[in-house]
Amino acid sequence: MHQAIDRLGTGAGGTRNIAGTTHEHVLLEQSLAALHGKQAALVFTSGYVANETSLATLGKMMPNCVIFSDALNHNSMIAGIRNSGAEKHVFRHNDPADLEAKLKQVDPKRPKLIAFESVYSMDGDISPIAEFCDLADRYGAFTYLDEVHAVGMYGRRGGGVAQERGIEHRLHLIQGTLGKAFGMVGGYIAGSAAMVDFVRSNAPGFIFTTALPPVIAAGARASINHLMNSEAERQAQRDRVAVVKQRLAAVGLPLLDSESHIVPVMIGDASLAKQVTDLLLERHDIYVQPINYPTVPRARSAFASPPARCIRMR
Amino acid sequence: MHQAIDRLGTGAGGTRNIAGTTHEHVLLEQSLAALHGKQAALVFTSGYVANETSLATLGKMMPNCVIFSDALNHNSMIAGIRNSGAEKHVFRHNDPADLEAKLKQVDPKRPKLIAFESVYSMDGDISPIAEFCDLADRYGAFTYLDEVHAVGMYGRRGGGVAQERGIEHRLHLIQGTLGKAFGMVGGYIAGSAAMVDFVRSNAPGFIFTTALPPVIAAGARASINHLMNSEAERQAQRDRVAVVKQRLAAVGLPLLDSESHIVPVMIGDASLAKQVTDLLLERHDIYVQPINYPTVPRARSAFASPPARCIRMR
Numbered sequence: 242m243h244q245a246i247d248r249l250g251t252g253a254g255g256t257r258n259i260a261g262t263t264h265e266h267v268l269l270e271q272s273l274a275a276l277h278g279k280q281a282a283l284v285f286t287s288g289y290v291a292n293e294t295s296l297a298t299l300g301k302m303m304p305n306c307v308i309f310s311d312a313l314n315h316n317s318m319i320a321g322i323r324n325s326g327a328e329k330h331v332f333r334h335n336d337p338a339d340l341e342a343k344l345k346q347v348d349p350k351r352p353k354l355i356a357f358e359s360v361y362s363m364d365g366d367i368s369p370i371a372e373f374c375d376l377a378d379r380y381g382a383f384t385y386l387d388e389v390h391a392v393g394m395y396g397r398r399g400g401g402v403a404q405e406r407g408i409e410h411r412l413h414l415i416q417g418t419l420g421k422a423f424g425m426v427g428g429y430i431a432g433s434a435a436m437v438d439f440v441r442s443n444a445p446g447f448i449f450t451t452a453l454p455p456v457i458a459a460g461a462r463a464s465i466n467h468l469m470n471s472e473a474e475r476q477a478q479r480d481r482v483a484v485v486k487q488r489l490a491a492v493g494l495p496l497l498d499s500e501s502h503i504v505p506v507m508i509g510d511a512s513l514a515k516q517v518t519d520l521l522l523e524r525h526d527i528y529v530q531p532i533n534y535p536t537v538p539r540a541r542s543a544f545a546s547p548p549a550r551c552i553r554m555r
Numbered sequence: 556m557h558q559a560i561d562r563l564g565t566g567a568g569g570t571r572n573i574a575g576t577t578h579e580h581v582l583l584e585q586s587l588a589a590l591h592g593k594q595a596a597l598v599f600t601s602g603y604v605a606n607e608t609s610l611a612t613l614g615k616m617m618p619n620c621v622i623f624s625d626a627l628n629h630n631s632m633i634a635g636i637r638n639s640g641a642e643k644h645v646f647r648h649n650d651p652a653d654l655e656a657k658l659k660q661v662d663p664k665r666p667k668l669i670a671f672e673s674v675y676s677m678d679g680d681i682s683p684i685a686e687f688c689d690l691a692d693r694y695g696a697f698t699y700l701d702e703v704h705a706v707g708m709y710g711r712r713g714g715g716v717a718q719e720r721g722i723e724h725r726l727h728l729i730q731g732t733l734g735k736a737f738g739m740v741g742g743y744i745a746g747s748a749a750m751v752d753f754v755r756s757n758a759p760g761f762i763f764t765t766a767l768p769p770v771i772a773a774g775a776r777a778s779i780n781h782l783m784n785s786e787a788e789r790q791a792q793r794d795r796v797a798v799v800k801q802r803l804a805a806v807g808l809p810l811l812d813s814e815s816h817i818v819p820v821m822i823g824d825a826s827l828a829k830q831v832t833d834l835l836l837e838r839h840d841i842y843v844q845p846i847n848y849p850t851v852p853r854a855r856s857a858f859a860s861p862p863a864r865c866i867r868m869r
Contacts, residue, residue: 449603451734
């Protein structure tokens with residue numbers, strides 16, 4: 242019968258809890274759990290939806306919950322936290338001291354959740370994951386880590402920065418994407434069976450939407466399984482990033498000193514950034530994208546008018 | 556250069572306004588606009604996201620806006636309206652008199668939006684679209700119609716029920732899915748160039764997420780273009796639905812009297828519904844899904860315990 246449902250399930254969607262969970266989705270979620278060393282994983286239509294509906298659900302369903310959110314968290318996390326209706330404290334970007342000051346102000350008995358990213362995509366910096374986990378232990382908080390810009394690219398199996406640092410077991414939920422290093426589309430969370438089942442049973446953005454097509458699930462699983470067993474791509478990326486950084490610095494380009502694979506070059510003017518990227522494509526066959534508002538806040542480029550800031554090479 | 560970007564754009568995502576809008580997305584949006592006789596269309600990662608982020612954006616960005624929402628609207632519309640923060644009035648399902656009573660109570664000068672569906676998926680009934688448009692004209696309201704369960708299946712080109720009734724021009728925004736009749740995944744809105752551009756420029760669920768893969772966009776376009784030019788599938792579906800309804804009624808099964816292709820059979824008990832659908836699959840190779848809470852509200856099956864209600868044949 243399982244096979245019969247698989248066969249029937251290869252067409253379009255249906256919601257995951259009615260007709261959309263095919264054998265391919267089950268296998269993909271098993272691979273994702275293994276990728277992060279967790280008991281379970283849950284796949285969503287996008288990384289945006291994974292963040293929005295997971296955080297909205299946790300913040301809403303944990304009675305009296307308080308969420309602590311890094312100041313530079315992605316829009317999808319901000320939206321989820323806001324939509325949860327939970328009390329929110331925004332701490333200074335990557336700043337454990339400020340996070341601790343804010344944790345201290347809240348009643349120790351209230352449930353707490355700390356939401357942050359590993360690699361921040363706009364500046365390429367990486368968060369102090371271990372320090373945040375120490376604080377979570379000390380103040381009894383859940384940890385929610387967005388590894389969207391790290392999965393596939395960091396860690397011995399491509400599980401992300403937490404894995405590379407040997408601390409992925411300290412994160413309660415790890416969120417990631419199937420749409421960047423894994424080359425498909427979709428998002429997920431991985432964690433304990435109980436927490437994943439809690440989100441599965443309560444998150445509207447999971448329950449009331451169509452499943453990813455099985456072909457996408459199968460493609461993502463193939464990518465994940467390959468990158469879990471091959472270090473060559475990660476090594477090649479590191480090598481190329483090092484060369485790009487070295488060459489840009491050598492010619493004196495205004496490079497942000499990032500510790501990740503993200504190499505932001507600050508331009509500071511929208512039309513100039515566009516001109517630069519157009520020239521790179523036309524003359525040199527190099528494709529980089531100008532990043533402007535609203536991807537980066539206007540305030541971040543306030544010194545330039547019109548707002549614009551960088552070309553970015555990944 | 557367009558071709559160069561197309562070539563580069565066939566890998567995974569990037570957000571639509573950075574790297575994700577390939578030639579395939581542009582062609583798909585042109586097809587969707589043509590499907591509904593509108594100036595423009597915008598594709599999202601899912602129908603859920605299309606509803607949530609479009610309604611949230613419209614309700615938030617139109618100053619002092621009031622939204623009128625059908626009582627049985629889908630969770631994605633409810634979420635978008637709630638997340639917009641706009642004042643909301645819920646009118647009785649498919650009831651123009653109640654909608655008018657609620658429109659009357661609101662200051663004529665405030666911007667208004669009426670949000671409703673054409674085919675409601677749980678009972679299979681269809682809304683009085685023309686009457687709602689009359690009221691929208693009288694009270695100066697925008698109309699937002701979810702045709703998710705109708706696109707591909709109704710109308711001379713598969714544009715939905717509004718098209719079948721010759722009134723699609725009266726809807727300001729039509730929302731639909733690429734994941735049901737069109738057999739892929741994704742969602743969209745279609746409307747005037749100005750309204751679509753307004754959502755494109757402001758909706759977080761569009762801006763901060765990954766584009767659908769070009770292969771999905773191409774597949775959806777192939778489905779749409781086929782169903783815009785072929786009536787055979789719509790006729791076959793109507794014929795088969797009529798036969799199913801006739802046979803179920805002939806043997807006295809408790810069939811809801813739906814006017815659409817959706818054929819709900821009320822069971823009223825969750826475990827019994829599961830038993831029935833298991834037997835149909837095992838003994839007769841017929842695959843139908845039991846529909847339980849939270850897909851339908853507990854209150855809808857309050858006469859039975861545990862909550863469950865129907866098998867559904869589409």
